[in-house]
Amino acid sequence: MAVTQGHGNPKWGRDEVLLALDLYLTLGDTIPGPSDNRVVALSEELRKLPIHADAKKNDRFRNAAGVAFKLQNIHQVATGKGLDNFSSTDKAVWEDFGHKPDLVRQLATQIRAQAGDASVAAEAATAEDDEEFSEGRVLTAAHKVRERSPALRRKVLKARRAIGPLVCECCARPPLTADASIAEAEFECHHKLPLSQTNATKTKASDVALLCASCHRLIHRLMQTRRGWASVEDLRAALCQAT
Numbered sequence: 413m414a415v416t417q418g419h420g421n422p423k424w425g426r427d428e429v430l431l432a433l434d435l436y437l438t439l440g441d442t443i444p445g446p447s448d449n450r451v452v453a454l455s456e457e458l459r460k461l462p463i464h465a466d467a468k469k470n471d472r473f474r475n476a477a478g479v480a481f482k483l484q485n486i487h488q489v490a491t492g493k494g495l496d497n498f499s500s501t502d503k504a505v506w507e508d509f510g511h512k513p514d515l516v517r518q519l520a521t522q523i524r525a526q527a528g529d530a531s532v533a534a535e536a537a538t539a540e541d542d543e544e545f546s547e548g549r550v551l552t553a554a555h556k557v558r559e560r561s562p563a564l565r566r567k568v569l570k571a572r573r574a575i576g577p578l579v580c581e582c583c584a585r586p587p588l589t590a591d592a593s594i595a596e597a598e599f600e601c602h603h604k605l606p607l608s609q610t611n612a613t614k615t616k617a618s619d620v621a622l623l624c625a626s627c628h629r630l631i632h633r634l635m636q637t638r639r640g641w642a643s644v645e646d647l648r649a650a651l652c653q654a655t
């Protein structure tokens with residue numbers, strides 16, 4: 413269930429703040445009001461984003477006035493001036509991306525492109541808040557949908573079997589069972605690079621690592637807690653610290 417603000421609308425998610433930040437970073441000193449064409453266009457786009465599924469029925473959901481207000485919030489965080497009525501998400505997104513306009517543009521382009529994919533939209537609409545990467549819910553959903561592709565999985569398992577027994581590429585653990593038909597279920601594909609960096613429309617077998625289900629879960633959690641991408645090597649280092 414989405415957390416709501418006083419007027420009944422859900423709180424802005426990272427995807428939404430990123431798209432607003434993308435517009436903010438193109439502005440000069442003047443923050444446009446609700447009648448500005450760019451604000452109206454962003455409002456329409458946010459209303460179509462596949463998150464907060466229920467809220468779209470509300471006319472006030474991400475209307476132009478709300479978008480103009482969000483731009484003011486971002487301006488407050490960016491300049492340290494004005495009322496402190498920005499959210500913790502506004503602050504976190506600014507800290508993560510405020511000084512990286514090129515990356516923000518890249519992420520915004522990817523969010524827009526992936527949001528139109530029906531499987532990604534379905535995954536994003538039902539995802540839990542605590543599963544979201546710093547790039548937001550849409551790109552997290554796209555990452556997961558692609559990793560679960562049966563065709564990709566088949567290709568990766570076949571390629572790995574061709575070079576030796578299956579082992580987790582992070583913890584190096586072999587399967588718990590020698591029964592090959594069951595052992596495969598222990599392994600999952602995981603992108604080695606964020607989708608925003610590869611820009612590819614299709615995931616190749618060489619784009620992913622084969623991880624045991626535990627390591628895959630842990631690497632996703634690591635990315636969430638550090639609010640940034642974590643490599644397989646990063647997780648391996650974290651696992652070594654625990655032993």
Ligand SMILES: [Zn+2]
Binds near residue numbers: 580581583623626
């Ligand atoms: Zn593992």
Ligand SMILES: [Zn+2]
Binds near residue numbers: 559601602628632
């Ligand atoms: Zn993954």
